[in-house]
Amino acid sequence: MENNSNGDSLSNTTDVNPENLVAEVRAELTEIDAMDVSDHADRFEQLHNKLNSALSSIDGM
Secondary structure, eight states: OOOOTTOGGGSOGGGOOTTTHHHHHHHHHHHHHTSOGGGHHHHHHHHHHHHHHHHHHHTTO
């Protein structure tokens, strides 16, 4: 799998579709698993920010 360390797939954390969030996160975790371990920290941080943004948006409902 290609190493996409620039995080393009995570750049729009405010445009998360709640119905697809779980599937997106699972796909991103699979992608991270295929990466070099040295790249995991950055991607986990980006994924954490995405999840945090999604959870924060619940407060506005």
